[in-house]
Structure formats: structure tokens, C-alpha cells
Amino acid sequence: DVKVTQSSRYLVKRTGEKVFLECVQDMDHENMFWYRQDPGLGLRLIYFSYDVKMKEKGDIPEGYSVSREKKERFSLILESASTNQTSMYLCASSTLQEGVYEQYFGPGTRLTVT
């Protein structure tokens, strides 16, 4: 079974702090993704990576950066956390299976910025 893990289920940070959210997958998937989920807005893609050290902006990259130094690990960084970044953050990974990239999700990190 594919397993995607996230470093924390719940996190509380103060405004202005640098925040790291870590995601690890154990199935050698080449693609990894970070989404944020807000009520009424669904899932919105922040960044994704299709290879080590490669990254692409998603729909809402402002205020975020990412790092992928190893294939299994994809980090989301909030350089200076703000209250409007309070949200649920979901990580996913994927590989090509039967002609399609099917995504597998981690349990999510609920971040509160105060």
C-alpha cells in the first residue's frame, strides 16, 4: 500500500514564524504535491514537483516555497506565517499507473497561525 505521511496532524504557529511542513512517501513516486483546503473553496494546488529539485507553481503559490532534495520528501515552507495561511494542508504523491497519474494523499496538517 502507498503510504504518504505528514510530519504533524495539528500545528499552531505565531505570525511571522518560519514554518516547515514535511511530507514523505514510501512508494518511489516521482510526483509530489501540496494543496491547501479551505471551507467552500475545495482543494487548491500550491506547488508540485515532478522530480528531485524540480518544482512548479500551482494556483496559489504566493507566500509559500517548497523544497525537494530527496525523491521521497517534499517540504512546504511558509517563510513568514500569516493568519490567512491558517488552513488544512494536504500532501499527495503520484506515479503513472495504467495511463493516468493517480494521486495518493496524506492525512493532512491543520495549521493555525495566531
Place this chain on the structure above:
Amino acid sequence: AQKVTQAQTEISVVEKEDVTLDCVYETRDTTYYLFWYKQPPSGELVFLIRRNSFDEQNEISGRYSWNFQKSTSSFNFTITASQVVDSAVYFCALSEDQYSGAGSYQLTFGKGTKLSVIP
């Protein structure tokens, strides 16, 4: 651009009722994939089904069934004899064909439908 619309924001049903969750999509691609995911209160998205655009057969899995209609660009999900454990947020999603470049890596999600099944 791709778009997925789940017009029902929240639905409440009484246990054992049938319920249909609607999904309408837009894409210019002739080859694409549609998905349904379930997100229970624990937060993790659970994959339910994948369907490619060439396969318009309806699918049934236990109490779950899916109706794919290309003519109306819809991929609706029906739960028969709903149970309290079906309470969750359900997401419909769309993906391009693998040969569509970087876009094929991504899923376009609808905003989700929150289903509450009342005992």
C-alpha cells in the same frame, strides 16, 4: 481550462435513504480521467473510483454507483441505503491524459459536497 463543478455544497439525508452527488466537468481534451474521493472527518482523502473518458459504462460497487454521461459532461455518484459512516466530504476531480504535458500530473478538484447522514 479545466473545471469541475459540484453544485451541492451540503446534503443531509436520513439513514437508509438514497443520495446522488452531482459532478459536472469542463475540458477541451478528448482523453481525460475522472475521479471521486471521500474525505471522512479524519481528514485523509480516500480514493473511490477512476474512470477514463472512453469508458462510459456505469459502475457499481456495493452500495456505491457511478453514472458517467459524456453527452452532459457529468459523472454523478449515488449511494444507496446510506449509512452514518458515509458522512464525509466527497470530491470529484478531473485529470488530463498522460500525454498532455505538465498538466497531466495535476488534478482539478471540485469544491466538494458535504454529506451528512442522520441516524
